[in-house]
Amino acid sequence: QVQLVESGGGLVQSGGSLRLSCAASRSIPTIYAMGWYRQSPGKQRELVATITSGGTTNYVDSVKGRFTISRDNAKNTVYLQMNSLKPEDTAVYYCNAPSGDGGRWSWGQGTQVTVSS
Numbered sequence: 001q002v003q004l005v006e007s008g009g010g011l012v013q014s015g016g017s018l019r020l021s022c023a024a025s026r027s028i029p030t031i032y033a034m035g036w037y038r039q040s041p042g043k044q045r046e047l048v049a050t051i052t053s054g055g056t057t058n059y060v061d062s063v064k065g066r067f068t069i070s071r072d073n074a075k076n077t078v079y080l081q082m083n084s085l086k087p088e089d090t091a092v093y094y095c096n097a098p099s100g101d102g103g104r105w106s107w108g109q110g111t112q113v114t115v116s117s
Contacts, residue, residue, distance in 0.1 A: 002026055002105045004095055009111030017083045020111060022095030024076040034071055035098045036080045039110075049080060049096060050108045053075035062088070 003025035005089040012018055020036070028034065035050040048060045049069040057069050078095050093109040096103025 002028065002097075004105060004108040006093060006095055006108050006111040009093060009113045010105075011114045011116065012085055014085060014087060014115055014117050016085050016115070017081070018085065018113060020080040020082065020093055020113075022080075022093075022108075024078075027076055028071075028073065028078075028097070030073055032097040032104065034069075034078045035070060035076040035096060035103075036067075036078070036105070037094045037096065038113075039094070040091040045094070045102075046100060051078070082113070085113075087115045087117045089113060090115050 005023045006020060008018060008020040009082050010018060013050045030053040032054045033050050037045050037047050039045040048063050049067055050058045051069045051071050058069060071078045090113060092112050094107055094110040096105060
């Protein structure tokens with residue numbers, strides 16, 4: 001089991017930027033892709049960005065060109081750089097290794113991102 005701790009969220013104005021971090025309690029096997037998810041009140045958790053062990057990235061259309069996912073395997077950390085933030089990006093953001101319809105490990109507490117208009 002891997003424990004995941006997300007950080008870096010906050011309150012930002014529309015058009016602003018934030019960088020989220022996800023620290024794992026131990027080395028993440030490099031064979032696993034990692035992803036960032038988000039969940040808004042009343043909505044299902046949504047996978048917004050993934051990165052494979054080889055560095056291939058994929059994004060949901062709503063964040064393409066604005067968000068960048070990266071990973072530092074030496075630091076057991078995954079990042080999400082979020083630029084040009086919009087109010088609809090407001091959510092709690094989580095990281096995990098995608099597995100089926102959910103994550104491979106237990107969910108962390110997430111980090112709240114609030115974008116004001």
